[in-house]
Amino acid sequence: MVRHAVLQLAPEKGQITRNLARLGQALEAIAEDRPDVVVLPEAYPTAYFLQGGVRELAMTAAELEERLSELHARVWEGPLDLVIGFYELDEASGDYYNTAAYLELGGRGLIHRHRKVFLPTYGVFDEERYLSRGHSVEAFETRFGKAAILICEDFWHSITATIAALDGAEVIYVPSASPARGFDQARPQNARRWRTLAESVAGEHGVFVALASLVGFEAGKGMSGYSLVASPEGKILAEAPGFEEAALVVDLDLERIPPVRYENPLLADLKTGLGLLWNDLERVKERL
Amino acid sequence: MKKIYGLPGGETLELDLAATANFLVRFIQKELAWRGYEKALVAVSGGVDSATTLALAARALGPEKVHAVALPHKESSPESLAHARLAAEAFGVGLEVIDITAMVEGYAQQRPDITPYRKGNVKARARMIVLFDLSMAYHALPLGTGNKTERLFGYFTWHGDDAPPINPLGDLYKTQVWALAEHLGVPEEIVNKPPTADLEPGQTDEADLGLKYARADVILEHYLKGYPDAYIERLGYAKEEIRRVKELVNKTHYKRHLPTVAVVSNTAIHEFYLRPLDFRIEL
Numbered sequence: 001m002v003r004h005a006v007l008q009l010a011p012e013k014g015q016i017t018r019n020l021a022r023l024g025q026a027l028e029a030i031a032e033d034r035p036d037v038v039v040l041p042e043a044y045p046t047a048y049f050l051q052g053g054v055r056e057l058a059m060t061a062a063e064l065e066e067r068l069s070e071l072h073a074r075v076w077e078g079p080l081d082l083v084i085g086f087y088e089l090d091e092a093s094g095d096y097y098n099t100a101a102y103l104e105l106g107g108r109g110l111i112h113r114h115r116k117v118f119l120p121t122y123g124v125f126d127e128e129r130y131l132s133r134g135h136s137v138e139a140f141e142t143r144f145g146k147a148a149i150l151i152c153e154d155f156w157h158s159i160t161a162t163i164a165a166l167d168g169a170e171v172i173y174v175p176s177a178s179p180a181r182g183f184d185q186a187r188p189q190n191a192r193r194w195r196t197l198a199e200s201v202a203g204e205h206g207v208f209v210a211l212a213s214l215v216g217f218e219a220g221k222g223m224s225g226y227s228l229v230a231s232p233e234g235k236i237l238a239e240a241p242g243f244e245e246a247a248l249v250v251d252l253d254l255e256r257i258p259p260v261r262y263e264n265p266l267l268a269d270l271k272t273g274l275g276l277l278w279n280d281l282e283r284v285k286e287r288l
Numbered sequence: 289m290k291k292i293y294g295l296p297g298g299e300t301l302e303l304d305l306a307a308t309a310n311f312l313v314r315f316i317q318k319e320l321a322w323r324g325y326e327k328a329l330v331a332v333s334g335g336v337d338s339a340t341t342l343a344l345a346a347r348a349l350g351p352e353k354v355h356a357v358a359l360p361h362k363e364s365s366p367e368s369l370a371h372a373r374l375a376a377e378a379f380g381v382g383l384e385v386i387d388i389t390a391m392v393e394g395y396a397q398q399r400p401d402i403t404p405y406r407k408g409n410v411k412a413r414a415r416m417i418v419l420f421d422l423s424m425a426y427h428a429l430p431l432g433t434g435n436k437t438e439r440l441f442g443y444f445t446w447h448g449d450d451a452p453p454i455n456p457l458g459d460l461y462k463t464q465v466w467a468l469a470e471h472l473g474v475p476e477e478i479v480n481k482p483p484t485a486d487l488e489p490g491q492t493d494e495a496d497l498g499l500k501y502a503r504a505d506v507i508l509e510h511y512l513k514g515y516p517d518a519y520i521e522r523l524g525y526a527k528e529e530i531r532r533v534k535e536l537v538n539k540t541h542y543k544r545h546l547p548t549v550a551v552v553s554n555t556a557i558h559e560f561y562l563r564p565l566d567f568r569i570e571l
Binding site for chain 2 (some may be wrong): 012013014016017018049050051052053056163175180183184185186187188216217218219220222241
């Protein structure tokens, strides 16, 4: 069992110090549950909509690691793994990314970085104006098993989770920031779609999905929340309410993955069958 | 064999009213909080938009944290003030009445050529002046009350009724505001009366606009989403109505923006230098 805590928090725009202090309080509040892994939303230290302010508020992965290590030493006993979305400055290239880091605090430190590949630049979103695209999706080893990170729109393309699962991920972490829209039902349309996606991706590949979704208002845009954890059968194990801060504490039983996949061997089938479609993938890629 | 017919799909203006109300309540709470306000100020005209805004504000902050103010002019319909009182009573908010006649007439007397239309704009801007002064006096944030339909049509006085810094109803069409008003318990007399700006005697919105809200809102939603005219016509709307909607939207884009600035640099505000309005950094 790997105990996870998904923290659905509402950061204050641009107030990195205060938001990290708030994270410290949230960690203290869940300390008695002794989570092994804590998952935070996209762009947590700064909030999501920054426009050109990304340049003023982005930090390097080393800076993030330093600040989180300091926080960890102050509020936590023992090691803690943390998944957190943030705006990253790559000092070598001077490029900015929408990144999520996996850190083993009190251990190996930063062990993986996923840079968002699919930058929404339509409707209310304008990411590619300010950010560079990542260009890779890969699974990585944690001290508990194999995981992958996809950020927000990355997860709306089923191919990214497919790559992660084929690469061996047992858990897919999804930090997101999703402004609510479509109020024709009790739960806004975007949140309904998130739930459907999580259920279907988890069920298709026999993986756990942990979605940490931002809350708070950003100049009229209400970040919807509804964070969740889905099981390898595609069942929702825990779900946060909309629009308010919440913590989900869920034990992920990774030993259940083999029996669940045995019963529903879609991933194994894909591994075998993918080659049959390779020519078609090449063909459609050529036409793009 | 059982035959099942599918729904045609399509755009909907239907709202889950409870969810929408909860969201707007939260919007008011949060947008006040980061600006450092605990109280709100609503100019109540007697119409459905401001009554609905008042209902949301009272629910968000508690009626004791909401100031309602009616701003009649001697030419205003007495019904407007009566309905403003009705709205304030319905939501347990105290109503202050400040007559703007002296302000408006003080200026109008110096301009004997003033037309009813121009004077209507002066009234709206006089109300804005009072609202912002009371905001400072009470440390209460003014709430805008304009709905999406009138915002899209430019059917408001620029730098008048569009001036308040936050607006809970600005993304709801008029017909959606009516539904929300009923849900929130806005008195029937207010919901059911013909909408009017009451800036000129006998005025109604639908006569001014030459359109019915119930029809205009559906046309707007399709037009904004990029449906071609022929598609909207097939839904049962006349060419002339569609043309009128597009005309009103397209002659008023400037009213939904800040004033035009001559761009001479690579740091022109809102053109190159882009920050969201809630952006702030630690210093």
